[in-house]
Amino acid sequence: MLSARMLNVIQYIQIKGTTSYKEIAHDLNMKERSVRYDIGRINDSLSIENKPQIEKHSKGILKFPENLTLGEVSDSTDFLYTSSERISLLLLNLLIRNENFKISQICSELQVSRSTIKNDMHELSASLEKDGLSIEYTDHFFLSGSAEKKASLMNREFNKYIDLLINPPINFNAFECHSIHIIHTSFKGISIPKVLVCINKLLERSEYVLTDSSYRWYLSNILCLIWFIIHNKEYPVNLDSIPIFSSKSTRRIQKTLSKIIGCPITDQQISTMIYYLEYTRTYSNTNQTMDPVYVESLIHTLVSKASDIFSLPFEKDRILLDGLRGHIVPLLGRIRSHVSLCENMIDILGSEEMSVYKRVRQICLETEPFDQIENADEFVHFTIYFLASIKRISDIPCKKILLICGQGYGASVMLREALLSEYQVEITDVIPIYKVPFYTNWYNIDYVLSTVSIHGKLPKPYLLIHPLLKASDYIAIENLGIPRKEHLSNLYHFREQLDFLSPDDKAKVLDLLERQLGFQKP
Secondary structure (H helix, E strand, C coil), X not given: CCCHHHHHHHHHHHHHCEEEXXXXXXXXXXXXXXXXXXXXXXXXXXXXXXXXXXXXXHHHEEECCCCCCHHHHHHCCCCCCCHHHHHHHHHHHHHHCCCCCCHHHHHHHHCCCHHHHHHHHHHHHHHHHCCCCEEEECCCEEEXXXXXXXXXXXXXXXXXXXHHHHCCCCCCCHHHHHHHHHHHHHCCCCCHHHHHHHHHHHHHHHCCCCCHHHHHHXXXXXXXXXXXXXXXXXXXXXXXXXXXCCHHHHHHHHHHHHHHHCCCCCHHHHXXXXXXXXXXXXXXXXXXXXXXXXXXXXXXXXXHHHHHHHCCCHHHCHHHHHHHHHHHHHHHHHHHHCCCCCCCHHHHCCHHHHHHHHHHHHHHHCCCCHHHCCCHHHHHHHHHHHHHHXXXXXXXXXXXXXXXXXXXXXXXXXXXXXHHHHECEXXXXXXXXXXXXXXXXXXXXXXXXXXXXXXXXXXXCEEECCCCCCHHHHHHHHHHCCCECCCCCCHHHHHHHCCCCCHHHHHHHHHHHHHHHCCCCC
């Protein structure tokens, strides 16, 4: 019977193709004489089974025979998987290696009966339903459901095996060996260790230090994206990053990774990888799940439902999408920890805003995990984001504002939302006072509003305001040239009142209102 260590050696040689005793000993943290002993026992076992043996060449070179597979070796080895291990292997196959996924093949690989596999599939199917996914069959089994949800699930599964990929044990057990074999096979012979080395260099260049947990999440995100690239499948989430490297550095990373995986990496794909780095660094100390694909799937669901209900193109509002990204991650933590906000924020909503609130609340209650929200304040936060977006979409072009605030994150968010709700503005950036001398985005700014006195001249008109806006601030802001929003003049309000008309008549009336009130077409 082959030991788990021997299976580990066989798998290593299969992945490498050609290697040596010395290389195996170094990479698997074994003594060279132990490697030689294992190779001897492996070949003895293969000889008894009349299977091709590992080829020994001069100078300690070893080659894996072309007509031998790891499955053939493990077939002759006595081991038994637990039910949870079998289900994990079934899920891994469904996610990343389902081209020939049939009951007979899985029974052979896992050495169990068809009834056992059917029971495991039934249990797995019940678990997948919670994620809105299902197992279907044509000429093979596959996962059916939202592309975003499948990518999110793949990311979570990769995360379970990251430690085995970056720090393999001396002796793999049968389950570890089989799962890593599935992953390596699905990556079509690409050297995952080389990918990891490239990613580590990216982290060093950025000078970011991640926790062990956030590092694992970052790697699983990258491996998930690379899997989509090498299988020529469209990645369901495209995210643009703020440039943190020079164009030359980014091109170097892009070229190196492309060479390793043997596929071109597009500008959008490298931008997504860098976005994941920014995302992971931002939330690495909040004890939240580092799964931006899951967060994006939640945003997509909320925005799609809201777009249908309000008949507005929320998906085009970049400010709304960015705001929801920053809000949802800590919200998920509050939901898991059963932490409730107690700010009585619903009192700030007027009768018109309450109409929006009721619809936003209903959207949330129809979307997991927001259906677990236990108080009204969380729904009010979502409502504020959508109210601001409705006004941005409907109103005349906004003035671009640089907001300088030294009172902390909470005060900055409150002031930002107050300005967005009351004025026709776009908050281009929010920065502390000490960053003003180094600020370079002045060409994209119309006015500067600051809660801190600024000594010296700025290239744009500047106004000092209070963190909590007072009557004098409202007057000064309008005198500066920033117009206030008309409280009742938003397209959604009129659209609601015209539901009694036919669709064609309603469209004509709305078009007339847009022209008369100065609204722009979305």
